[in-house]
Amino acid sequence: MTETCDSLDNIIKKNSQDKTCITTNINIEKIEFKNVYFKYPKTTNFILNNVSFICYKGESIAIVGENGAGKTTLIKLLLGLYEPSSGQILLNGIDISNYSKEARAVIFGVTFQDYSKYSMSIRENIMMSDEALDENNSELLKYLEIDDIASKYNTGFETILGKDFGDSKEISGGEWQRIAISRAMVKKKSIYIFDEPTAALDPLMEIEVFNKIINKINDKISFFITHRLGFTNKVDKILMIKNNCLCEMGKFEELVNMKGEFYRLYESQRKLYIRGNNDD
Amino acid sequence: MMINDNTRKIEEVNNNNETIKINIKDCLSFFLFAFKKQKYNIIIYSFFLVITATLIPIYTYLWKEYIDYATIDFNFKNSIIFLIIYIGIKMLVEIFNFFYLRILDKINYTSWRVLDRTINEKSCNIKYEFYEIPEIQSKINRAWNFSHGEYVDLYQNMMYMLKIIFEIIGIFISVFIINPILALICIVTIIPAFITNFIKNKISILNNIKLTNLYTELNYYKKILLNQDLIKDIYLNNSFTLFENKFNNLKKIIFNKEIVIERKKIKLEIIEFLVRIFLLCICLLLIGYFVSIKLITFGSLSITFTLIATLIFNFTEFIEIVGLFVTTMYSIQQYNNLFKIDILNDEIVDIIDDFEKISFSNVSYRYPLTNKYVIKSLNLEIKKGQKIAIVGSNGSGKSTFIKLLLGLLSPSIGEIYVDSQNLKNIVKSNYWQNFSMVFQDYCKYKETLKYNVGIGNNSKITNDKVILKCLMIADFMKEIDLDTILCKEYGGIELSGGEWQRIALARAICKNGKVYILDEPNSAIDPIEETKFYEKINKICKDDTCIFVTHRLGSVLFSDLVIFFEDGEIKEIGAHADLVNKNGAYAKFWHCQASQYQ
Numbered sequence: 001m002t003e004t005c006d007s008l009d010n011i012i013k014k015n016s017q018d019k020t021c022i023t024t025n026i027n028i029e030k031i032e033f034k035n036v037y038f039k040y041p042k043t044t045n046f047i048l049n050n051v052s053f054i055c056y057k058g059e060s061i062a063i064v065g066e067n068g069a070g071k072t073t074l075i076k077l078l079l080g081l082y083e084p085s086s087g088q089i090l091l092n093g094i095d096i097s098n099y100s101k102e103a104r105a106v107i108f109g110v111t112f113q114d115y116s117k118y119s120m121s122i123r124e125n126i127m128m129s130d131e132a133l134d135e136n137n138s139e140l141l142k143y144l145e146i147d148d149i150a151s152k153y154n155t156g157f158e159t160i161l162g163k164d165f166g167d168s169k170e171i172s173g174g175e176w177q178r179i180a181i182s183r184a185m186v187k188k189k190s191i192y193i194f195d196e197p198t199a200a201l202d203p204l205m206e207i208e209v210f211n212k213i214i215n216k217i218n219d220k221i222s223f224f225i226t227h228r229l230g231f232t233n234k235v236d237k238i239l240m241i242k243n244n245c246l247c248e249m250g251k252f253e254e255l256v257n258m259k260g261e262f263y264r265l266y267e268s269q270r271k272l273y274i275r276g277n278n279d280d
Numbered sequence: 281m282m283i284n285d286n287t288r289k290i291e292e293v294n295n296n297n298e299t300i301k302i303n304i305k306d307c308l309s310f311f312l313f314a315f316k317k318q319k320y321n322i323i324i325y326s327f328f329l330v331i332t333a334t335l336i337p338i339y340t341y342l343w344k345e346y347i348d349y350a351t352i353d354f355n356f357k358n359s360i361i362f363l364i365i366y367i368g369i370k371m372l373v374e375i376f377n378f379f380y381l382r383i384l385d386k387i388n389y390t391s392w393r394v395l396d397r398t399i400n401e402k403s404c405n406i407k408y409e410f411y412e413i414p415e416i417q418s419k420i421n422r423a424w425n426f427s428h429g430e431y432v433d434l435y436q437n438m439m440y441m442l443k444i445i446f447e448i449i450g451i452f453i454s455v456f457i458i459n460p461i462l463a464l465i466c467i468v469t470i471i472p473a474f475i476t477n478f479i480k481n482k483i484s485i486l487n488n489i490k491l492t493n494l495y496t497e498l499n500y501y502k503k504i505l506l507n508q509d510l511i512k513d514i515y516l517n518n519s520f521t522l523f524e525n526k527f528n529n530l531k532k533i534i535f536n537k538e539i540v541i542e543r544k545k546i547k548l549e550i551i552e553f554l555v556r557i558f559l560l561c562i563c564l565l566l567i568g569y570f571v572s573i574k575l576i577t578f579g580s581l582s583i584t585f586t587l588i589a590t591l592i593f594n595f596t597e598f599i600e601i602v603g604l605f606v607t608t609m610y611s612i613q614q615y616n617n618l619f620k621i622d623i624l625n626d627e628i629v630d631i632i633d634d635f636e637k638i639s640f641s642n643v644s645y646r647y648p649l650t651n652k653y654v655i656k657s658l659n660l661e662i663k664k665g666q667k668i669a670i671v672g673s674n675g676s677g678k679s680t681f682i683k684l685l686l687g688l689l690s691p692s693i694g695e696i697y698v699d700s701q702n703l704k705n706i707v708k709s710n711y712w713q714n715f716s717m718v719f720q721d722y723c724k725y726k727e728t729l730k731y732n733v734g735i736g737n738n739s740k741i742t743n744d745k746v747i748l749k750c751l752m753i754a755d756f757m758k759e760i761d762l763d764t765i766l767c768k769e770y771g772g773i774e775l776s777g778g779e780w781q782r783i784a785l786a787r788a789i790c791k792n793g794k795v796y797i798l799d800e801p802n803s804a805i806d807p808i809e810e811t812k813f814y815e816k817i818n819k820i821c822k823d824d825t826c827i828f829v830t831h832r833l834g835s836v837l838f839s840d841l842v843i844f845f846e847d848g849e850i851k852e853i854g855a856h857a858d859l860v861n862k863n864g865a866y867a868k869f870w871h872c873q874a875s876q877y878q
Contacts, residue, residue, distance in 0.1 A: 068776030164500050203833065276836070
């Protein structure tokens with residue numbers, strides 16, 4: 001965490017010094033990682049080794065790999081929470097450090113696995129600002145069935161959630177997860193990032209929510225970190241990370257045919273289901 | 281609407297405590313309780329107080345004599361003798377004061393410890409089920425806040441108040457000895473201070489009660505703004521302004537309310553000041569008159585002034601502390617209410633070491649203060665050695681089922697039997713010895729590796745060999761010392777999700793239970809880990825019972841019985857293959873996930 005703080009500080013300082021930082025009209029057409037290396041300060045092991053890839057508007061990308069392979073670090077680098085030890089991350093051909101903090105908040109919509117639950121109203125939990133819900137939003141909220149949660153209470157979207165105050169209502173993990181997803185999606189962003197967005201949902205709801213997310217943002221760039229490899233055949237590109245390197249990249253069919261690391265990972269999950277079906 | 285079943289008992293316990301009535305007797309008995317725990321200290325303390333109080337008339341008298349001898353008929357020898365004795369006694373008072381402060385510290389520390397321990401004991405003894413009622417949790421929180429906040433000051437002040445009372449008595453006695461009329465004058469001068477302080481305190485108390493909720497909210501936002509874990513989130517959502525605005529708005533509201541109160545108080549103080557000056561003037565004239573008609577001596581005059589000043593000061597303090605006590609009476613009452621919660625410990629005596637089966641007989645369960653049964657008429661028998669997978673959609677009652685099985689919740693209707701004994705009569709700590717559990721949100725203690733594994737088995741002293749063996753069985757490969765702290769903050773190292781998973785498993789193995797319970801243990805691990813994990817589990821609990829809750833249906837292959845929950849009922853039960861062939865709700869679930877892999 002201290003690293004995060006340090007780098008946050010650095011970024012904030014840098015931005016306040018940097019006069020050429022970009023703040024408005026951001027529509028990201030292209031993301032490029034150019035030979036990115038990363039290690040934590042005062043350590044010797046690289047968490048990411050020479051990662052390079054390009055993706056364009058309209059693509060959805062799954063990042064898969066074993067625990068501790070460096071998936072989350074990759075996302076944090078993209079978000080500018082960490083700075084690469086060497087190499088460049090370019091958005092629209094411009095280095096990420098040239099984007100201001102505000103600009104990044106406009107570009108990225110993120111749901112982390114450990115999303116925050118605030119003891120505030122449903123509306124504030126979604127909007128994360130004082131803004132009211134308008135028509136554009138309510139469409140999304142209906143889509144993600146958030147209005148079902150709100151309609152359970154008399155106070156609707158103004159219902160205070162959580163357990164910190166006397167009048168607040170505690171909702172289930174699945175409901176919190178949907179609110180966290182809508183938090184990332186409620187405002188128009190250029191890049192969406194979901195870190196295990198459906199971990200708390202049962203299989204039926206999981207597929208439904210996953211499909212809904214993917215359909216809604218198919219004209220943007222979206223990243224999914226997931227352990228549930230069944231979903232990866234729905235995305236345009238898979239980044240397979242192993243031992244801190246980007247070892248395979250490509251479409252689902254390509255990677256399966258390649259019979260490499262991704263295939264090994266996928267098979268290990270698939271064989272259970274195949275075995276289960278063969279029992280029939 | 282109240283439903284008449286076993287859960288109702290719990291609701292009733294909660295209901296009794298809903299309204300908080302301030303009862304002075306209760307509040308005072310709270311102090312007596314803390315007193316009783318340290319009789320010895322209190323006796324010494326009171327001894328000091330009595331001594332210091334009795335010394336007041338003595339040195340007052342000495343001072344008066346000294347002045348009289350020095351002014352009226354000048355007697356050098358006598359006046360010097362009185363002065364020396366006076367100084368001697370004053371020094372004695374200071375020495376006593378030193379001991380008094382030391383004993384006060386000791387009393388404070390002891391009482392604080394006593395309070396913390398009682399809260400801890402109480403919260404451990406409250407049935408788990410009570411924690412499903414948010415009110416109980418907040419009661420405990422409030423008790424904690426009280427013991428670490430208001431209480432620390434309060435106890436000290438109460439002890440200080442005792443001192444003041446003794447002092448006031450001492451002063452009155454000494455004034456009375458000098459001249460009874462002077463005692464009357466003393467009372468007159470302190471009346472305005474008494475009244476204004478009383479009103480002032482009343483205003484603050486009412487105000488404090490009104491502002492409590494606002495302060496709770498203010499503290500919540502303060503916590504958010506200072507929470508390091510939220511920095512990432514706040515940064516990415518650009519939500520700093522939202523929290524800052526909320527915080528500032530609340531602060532503004534509170535400030536505005538407080539300033540109104542402060543203005544009222546200042547007005548009162550000015551009035552009080554004027555009245556006091558007026559009264560003092562009259563007293564001065566009166567005392568001057570007394571001196572001139574030789575009713576009192578010059579020495580008495582000078583000592584009366586000092587005494588009146590001390591008296592006013594003491595009275596002001598006294599009233600402030602009384603005010604503080606009244607403000608905290610509300611908190612004391614809440615604290616008392618925590619202890620009034622009937623923990624409903626029935627006659628639990630049965631001991632169980634090993635069992636062949638656990639059977640649910642017509643069990644229904646609803647959470648306290650709700651009307652909906654989340655488990656409905658469940659009949660089930662779990663036999664020793666079975667491998668059971670529990671599957672179902674969110675909110676279908678899976679977790680509730682596990683909690684019922686563990687005896688954390690007790691059925692609203694129906695009974696659970698362990699062999700032939702009723703679960704409710706079995707000593708829980710003894711029952712839990714039989715279980716090894718891995719939950720999704722297992723605790724990651726910021727402690728050594730040894731501690732993190734050994735915590736699973738706190739009844740026996742675990743040696744390094746046992747722990748290493750557990751880690752080996754759990755496939756913990758990382759070569760680190762057992763004394764490595766598993767937290768970067770404290771100078772240790774950080775582990776990945778998969779490694780923590782293995783530690784959680786090692787912890788369960790270390791506990792060596794006969795029934796393994798795994799509640800979604802695999803949501804944070806990658807597919808290869810996951811398969812390995814279940815293979816491992818299968819090996820570990822070869823003959824033991826194993827019950828696991830999962831959303832990843834691939835893992836059901838490691839079970840010999842699948843229980844599919846829907847809406848609190850067992851919709852389908854059987855072996856995986858049978859259920860798939862049956863083509864019912866479970867099959868739909870299965871195909872939904874399996875189809876992604878074809």
